[in-house]
Amino acid sequence: MVIQITAQSVKELRNRTGAGMMDCKKALQASSGDIDIAIESLRKKGLASANKKAGRIATEGIIESYIHAGSRIGVLVELNCETDFVARRVEFQQLAKNIAMQIAACPLVEYVSTSDIxxxxxxxxxxxxxxxxxxxxxxxxxxxxxxxxxxxxxxxxLSLMSQPFIRDQAILVEDLINQSIALLGENIKVRRFQKFILGEGLDKKNTNFATEVSNIISQ
Incomplete structure (x- = not known):
């Protein structure tokens, strides 16, 4: 039986460790609500330090693209890190690909985070x-x-960071990035993105792209 964890407990653990909300919730469930054990678990996984790294300057990185099958939806995203070394890491590049695909699959998303609105x-x-x-x-x-x-x-x-990750609905995009920060040891930021939909803004017959977007999620 999964123990019920209160939002207040999750918030307290997040404030004390800087780990993502879903990581905090899972750690509390695994520890039967014991915050000290949950903190130790997060530290062992390297997730408790993500918040400390989040304030560091990130000016390196890559620009990643994603073109959906049929070439009717495309995305460009700039993902920043602190060093060129991390930018070349396979894990960082895979994160950029996943984020680009995430943006293509979320028709309502217009901003990186709610603070940008x-x-x-x-x-x-x-x-x-x-x-x-x-x-x-x-x-x-x-x-x-x-x-x-x-x-x-x-x-x-409207916020990318608030979206459930398409490859793992149990976590948000924000949590995915925090996991990568912990893994790679550097601050990682989505700086900006642009989505392109073929024919958008032109006078043409109405075309429903909902099916194409749902296909992205099912891949």
Whole structure:
């Protein structure tokens, strides 16, 4: 039976170790909720140091591309690390390929993280949600809570770091990067990306790319 772990326990372990949320949750489950044992487990795996490395400057790296079968969806992504040595590592290059594929498979993603989303976008999304018909008869307090929850979900939909990793739905992209930081011993950052969809913005017959995107995930 899997032990239920509270969000507060996960947050405390994350604050103390800097490891990813899913790594913290798994460590707590494996330790039956004992934080000290969970910390030791994360340290043995090298995951507890990822947060300390995250503040270091990363100016090396690679630009990776992904073109989906049929050449109708393409992605360019810049993945940074600290040294050219790590940039040449197979593990780093595989991470870049996985991230490029992840971006292609996530039609709603527009930003690297929620912190990159401008306040203007947040304000506009909040206005749209607040004006939805299903909230018309709600009192203001309940309405505000519902809108806040929907906005949080919407911002996560727009953020690459908040997406479940397509090859392992148990972790987020943020956790995947933290694992690579621990493995390679350097700070790793997704600096920017650009997605290209064939014919996007042109006047043409409506084409549904949802099937192609779902095929990416199933590969």
């Amino acid at each position: 401008s306040q203007d976008v947040i304000d506009n999304e909040t206005r749209v949600e607040a004006e939805k018909e299903d909230l018309a008869n709600k009192n203001q307090e309940i309405k505000d809570k519902i809108v806040a929850g929907r906005i949080q979900k919407r911002l996560q939909e």
